[in-house]
Amino acid sequence: MTRIAVVDYGAGNLVSIDEALRAAGAEVVLAHGEADLAGVDALVVPGVGAARPAMERLRRRGLVEPIRCWIAADRPFLGICLGMQLLFDGSDEDGARTLGVLAGRTVRLVDAPRLPHIGWNAVHRRREHPLFAGVAPDAPFYFVHSYAPVPTGPASAEVALALTEHGSEFVSAVASRNLTGVQFHPERSGRDGLVVLANFVSLAAPVAS
C-alpha cells in the first residue's frame, strides 16, 4: 500500500485530506517532524492561512530542509493551497521568504471581483498531466484563497499546468517532474477532487522490486 505523509504543522483541517487519501487507497501518516518521513512514498503539504507563520512552524518542526531535500531528490510531492504557494520564492501576503524550489512569487489576485476567491471554479489545463487523468476538461474545483503564485524564469510555461479565471487568470495547478501543486482543495472538491488524489496516490506508488 502506498504510504503518504501529510505534513502537520498546525495549518488547520487535516481530517478531510486524511479521509480523502484513505478513500483513494493510501495509508496516511501525519508527519510532525523529519522522523515521520521515514519509509513513506510521497509527501503532501496542505495548508491555509498566511505564509510567514506557516514557514515558522515548519522551521520549528525541523521540516524545511527535509522538504527541500525530498523535492530535490525528485520524490512524489503534492502541495495544496498554501502548501503549493510555499514552493515558490516568497509571498507578497506578508513578505515571507518561502521554500524557493520553484522560481516565482505568490501575489494577490488582480482584478478580482471579490476576495477571498471562495467557491467552485473551472480549472483549465494547459497540457495533459496524469494528475488530472479521468477529470473532464475545465471541471470545477473548490477554491478558498486570495493569493496565487506567479511562476517565473525559463521553466515557467512548463510549470504552469492549469489556469483559473477570477477577474484575471491565475495559475491554479503546477507540475515539474514529480512535483505537483494545486491552488484548489481536492479534498473538498467532490468526486473530481478524489480522482485527482487517487491519481497522485497512483503516481506515488512504489515501483515493485
Add this chain to the structure above:
Amino acid sequence: MLTVRVIPCLDVAGGRVVKGTRFVDLVDAGDPAELAGRYAAEGADEIVFLDISAAPEGRTTLRDVVERTARRAFVPLTVGGGVRTTAEMRDVLRAGADKVSLNTAAVATPDLVRRCARRFGSQAVVVAIDARRRATTPGHPEEPFAWEVVVKGGREATGLDAVTWAEQVVELGAGELLVTSIDRDGTQEGFDTALLRAIADRVPVPLVASGGAAGPADFVAAVVVGHASAVLAASIFHHRLHSIAAVKAAMAAAGIPVRPVPEVPS
C-alpha cells in the same frame, strides 16, 4: 468563472439536526453527517453546520460530530456556534471544518475577528450577521430603512447598524459574511434582498444570503437583486420541498453560473 454556491444549512442541537425534524416526511434526517453526505451527493457546493445549542459542555460532542460530518462530505464545511477564542477555532478547524463562523462572540469582542484572521487567515473566518429591520437610520435620513444586528437567535438587540458592522468586521479580517434576515427566517417569504444588497455593495468579500428562502425564484433574486455570492437554506431542503438540482436549474436558467449537480449521486 466562479460559480454561485448553493448551501444547505444544518442547525444542530445536541448532535442532531433539529430544523424540520418534526415533519414526518423527513425520514432520514437527524444525523448531521448522514445529511451532509446526502446533500454533497446531490450537488451541495458547501455545508454550513450551526451548533445552535452551543452549550459549553457540548464542545467535545460538537467536535466529534464535526469530524464525522467532515469525513462524510467531500465538500467544504463551515461550522458556527459558540466559538469564542482562537483556541476553540483551532479545535473546530482541526476537527474538520474549513471555515468557522463567528457571531455573538464577534459582537462581544470584535478583536476576536482580527486575531482569528491573523492566525488562520481571512479565508477561514466567516462572520455571521443576524439582522432585523428598523424604521430609520439615525443620521441617514436618505435611507428608507436600516437593519440592526441582533444576537442570541434574535432575542437580543445590539444597537449596531448591520451595514456598519459588516464593514467593520471585514476591516478586522472577516473573509466572508453570512447574512441572515431575522424578519424572514423561517417565514418562507423570500430573502430580504434589500438587506443583502445594502451589505454586498459595501464590502469586497463574498456574502452568503440566508433567511426566508421558499423556492428557486428566491435564490435567483438573492443573487440578481441582492448581489449574494452564495445562497443558503435549511428547511426547504430538509423537507424536500425543492431539490438542490431544482434550485440550480432555476439559477442557471436566469444566467447565474452554477456547478452542475453530479449526474450519478454517489
